[in-house]
Amino acid sequence: MARLPAREIIPTRSExxxxxxxxVLSETGYGLLKKKRDALMLELFKAIKKAKDxxxxxxxxxxxxxxxxxxxxxxxxxxxxxxxxxxQAASPDISVEAxxxxxISVPRITATKVSRTAxxxxxxxxxxxxxxDEACRYYEIVVEKALIAAETETVIRRILAEIERTKRRVxxxxxxxxxxxxxxxxxxxxxxxxxxxxSLFVVKRIKKxxxx
Numbered sequence: 001m002a003r004l005p006a007r008e009i010i011p012t013r014s015e016x017x018x019x020x021x022x023x024v025l026s027e028t029g030y031g032l033l034k035k036k037r038d039a040l041m042l043e044l045f046k047a048i049k050k051a052k053d054x055x056x057x058x059x060x061x062x063x064x065x066x067x068x069x070x071x072x073x074x075x076x077x078x079x080x081x082x083x084x085x086x087x088q089a090a091s092p093d094i095s096v097e098a099x100x101x102x103x104i105s106v107p108r109i110t111a112t113k114v115s116r117t118a119x120x121x122x123x124x125x126x127x128x129x130x131x132x133d134e135a136c137r138y139y140e141i142v143v144e145k146a147l148i149a150a151e152t153e154t155v156i157r158r159i160l161a162e163i164e165r166t167k168r169r170v171x172x173x174x175x176x177x178x179x180x181x182x183x184x185x186x187x188x189x190x191x192x193x194x195x196x197x198x199s200l201f202v203v204k205r206i207k208k209x210x211x212x
Contacts, residue, residue: 010195011188019185026181030173037166040102044159051152058145065138072131084128084136092143101155104162109151115140 072081092114098105115137 011191013192016185016188016192019181019188023178023181023185026173026178030170030178033166033170033173036102037163037170040159040163040166043101044156044163047152047156047159051149051156054145054149054152058142058149061138061142061145065135065142068131068135068138072129072135075131076129080128081132081135084132094147101159102162104158106155106158107151109147111144111147114144114147 069081092111094109094111097108097110099108100106
C-alpha cells in the first residue's frame with residue numbers, strides 16, 4: 001500500500017506569540033540570574049575576607065596557646081596538666097542555626113560556656129597553677145576562633161556551590177535555550193510570512209480572473 005506524503009505542519013500566529021512570550025520570560029530570567037550571580041560574587045568576596053581574618057586569628061590564638069601549654073608543661077609537668085584536663089566538668093554548648101544569604105541556607109554557629117572560670121572548669125583555684133589556668137584560657141579562645149572559622153568557611157562552600165549552579169543556568173539560557181527559541185521564532189516567522197505571500201498571490205490571481 002502506497003504511503004501518503006507527510007502533511008506539512010503549518011505554524012500558527014498563536015505559536016509565534018507563545019514563542020515570543022517564552023523568549024521574553026527567558027530573557028527576564030537570564031537577567032535576574034546574572035544579577036544574582038554578580039550579587040553572590042560580592043557575598044563571596046566578603047566571606048573570603050572574613051574567613052581569612054578568622055583563619056589568621058585562629059592561627060595566632062593557637063600559636064599563643066601552644067606557647068602557654070609548653071610553659072605550663074615545663075614548669076608544672078604533664079601529670080598536673082592531664083589531671084586538670086580530666087577534671088573538666090562540662091563541654092561547651094554549641095548550637096547551629098540556619099539563616100539566609102541570597103536564598104542560600106548557611107549555618108550560624110553559637111557557643112556558650114566556652115570561656116569559663118577555674119571553678120567552672122572543675123579543678124578549682126587551688127587545683128592547678130596559674131600557668132595551667134592561663135593555658136586553659138588560651139585554648140578556650142582557640143575553640144571560639146575555630147568555631148568562627150568553621151562557620152565562615154562553610155558559608156564560602158555554600159556560596160561557591162550556589163554560584164556554580166547559577167552559572168550553569170545562565171550558560172544554559174545564553175548558549176542553548178535562548179538561541180533555540182530565537183531560531184524557532186525565526187523559522188515560524190519566515191514560514192508565516194511565506195504563507196501570507198502565497199495567500200496574497202492567490203487572492204490577486206482570483207481577482208484578476210474575475211475581471212476577465
